[in-house]
Amino acid sequence: MEMQMELQPQPHVLLLPFPAQGHIKPMLALAQLLCHSGIHVTFLNTEHNHRQLTQRQALSGRFPTLHFHSISDGLPSDHPRSVYSNYMDIITSLRSKMAPLLHQLLVSLMSKNDVDDPVAQLPPLGCVITDGIMSFAIDVAEELRIPVIALRFISAASFLCNLCIPKLIEEAQLPFGVLSHIGSLFSKVYTIGPLHALLKSHIVDNNLSSSSAAAASLRQEDRRCMMWLDSQSVGSVIFVSFGSLLKLTRVQLLEFWHSLVNSGFPFLWVIWSDVLWSDEAEHLSYVIPGELETATKERGFIVDWAPQEEVLAHEAMGGFLTHSGWNSTLEAMWAGVPMRCWPQIGDQQVNSRWVGEVWKIGIDMKDTCDRSTIEKMIKALMKGEERDVISRSVDRFAKLARTSVSESGSSYHNLEKLIEDLRNL
Template sequence: MENCGNGTRTHRRVVLFPLPFQGHINPMLQLANILHTHGFKITVIHAEYNSPNYSNYPHFTFKSIKDNFSEIADELATNPDGSYFINYLNRSCVDSFKECLSGLLDKEAVACLIADAGFYFTQAVADELNLPRMALRTSSLAASLVYGALPFYSNKDCFNLTKEDSDYEERVPEYPLMKFKDIVKITTNPQGMGDFVTNMLDQMKASKGIIWNTFKELEGSLLETFSQDYPVPSFTLGPFHKYFPASSSSLIQQDRTILSWLDNQPPKSTIYVSFGSVAHISELEFREVAYALANISLPFLWVVRPGIVRGSNWIEALPEKFLERVGDMGRIVKWSPQQEVLAHPATGCFWTHNGWNSTLESICEGVPMICSPCFVDQPTNARYVSDVWKIGVFLEDGFERVGIESAIKRVMMDKEGEEMRERINCLKEKVNQSLGEGGSSHESLKSLVDYISSF
């Protein structure tokens, strides 16, 4: 199962441990591939839940550990508190992870452990086993700064504001870019989220270094700010997915037939809609999306993940005769090869939940965004996309057809949209430069390889 790639390389083994959610598994396995191409042998320890497909990675060694996540997995569809699930995993995986890692160390020297920063318990295990631990932060630098600033303990009530509250539209004093209506989305449980954030950031500071899936030209100033309080080595070598041709560690079967449908659409004409692998929406919100897409009369590709609509299996909640009305102008699929869709000349904008992987992929292909964040880091990413980088429109007031249609027109038809496209194409060029010889991400990767080799 192991292959050092180049037979002359004799680098040591690196052990990686991703959180078992699509948005965390993807960048961890991408990082594993990057390190493998630089000669490191790779072992991936993973939870039972959302187990990766071993056959896609014959050059890695995989070790599965018990997580007991099946006891609460059914709650994912109804419980919007992300910290509940991650804090649970940080308790349930301790013994099985320690046993697995200890067994690996008995058999072979390991250079270091690279754990998802969200698996904060791993620092204590690594310390006990005298193994260097690095943290992979799979979200933006911006999100970590916002998490560190928000008053999860001192002002819990501000996370429960509604539209009727006078402060709902106001800026958050601790991080004035954000509005209170943004942080309401971040968590429904400020105590649990505060516990998670505190543990995660404390153990990032205690680690031997932090690896970021971002690039300096986008978040360099934020890295400088972060490093003032977290003086450990940081490596910004993203975007990870750009190191290889479009590949997939998707846990859901992709519908590739839509690529030929896109081939028949005019350049930059098509709205691509996808809200990621975890988010859920109500039947009413789903219908508002449908009405807006039908009314706008532009080609659209809409990813409707089975189960995304609460109470529905798939698309039963569509308005009557919706499919007949839109005809071949629109396509609905269960999952898509997203990198290829965003890179397609026909794709004109990306209506997204602003998970960090999706946000980066859109930047890399120069596709402006419509932002509908759901929870955790997504509202921060959306706020930076719309207000700082100015490469998208934030649908701040939820799924309402008139607002949706207005946002689509701003991106697809107005001069404002042309300016967004120019800015995001500039960032696309900066991505390519950062990954090239002498670029910031290229140099950061070289530094990371040298750093791991020094352990």
């Protein structure tokens, strides 16, 4: 009996994220957690994003059961692939062009007929874990009778809103218990966030978290900002990042810039090279007012991309001006950093509402984008009575997050349940 159990092949799971930075990163964290338990994982990216993940080999070396694979997204090579401005182009192409390629790949992974094919050396595919946005992948897996799990990278509150907006209007269900309602709609729900923290709790390796985050990034991190943070006072810096998708107008950019300079606080700002809408500027080489340049050199630091988890965890961090993406929200909660929220798209409005009005761990700035208002809000976030009230709530939620990923916590337990269920498929 013991010999038979030793020869029993480990499960093989395919993970398919939506082709965007904020979806690839947590999905890759889950992949590492599954591999750490001995499960074989085929991590499937579009060819475009597969090429961007330059540290694939390093991760595969660390996790021998992690296998990277790619298929075409069906878009021409010169397509900008901006999720913010080309979302429907991407979705349409994925559904029409990527779906049949996924069908072919799943069929090949279900068998081991071709011994010359490296893919065939894996155990037969037993499950697909797909991004919930990739609904076509659910259809393909179900057609082939492969068990499928949908992974959502938005808050439970936003997910329930997406599901129940018609009923919320029709039946006046507000206020609602988030997870209790979701649980009534699905046979199984695994609440396993925050994934980046869960990865740290399972694999005690100081180098893993930074290397894992960098490997999941589609942009090159500028680590000079960490040395700059080391030179700043404790709790003095405002960190500004609006994620990997959001586009700004030139006016919006300058309003934020003036407000940061006028606030008087040191600031670290992520401004990626194509953050502006293309009809306003092709790059950031336009003329910047002299006072902004001078003040930024004195107390600001601007990077194209930053190691956000490490930045938020730095002792110099005092506040986070964010777009309220769910990854950023969870990372700030975990690090215990108060948030000033400027939501724009997707689940960000709901996340921001919960951060400000329900959890009381930040302030919702809504659609405000004038320099005087932003300056006042930054000052309120960084000092004063409102800051003190928010800080108490932030500390409480940071403790809750840490408890959830500890061995006695709900996220830790639910991950073990997911792994157990994958083994029993």
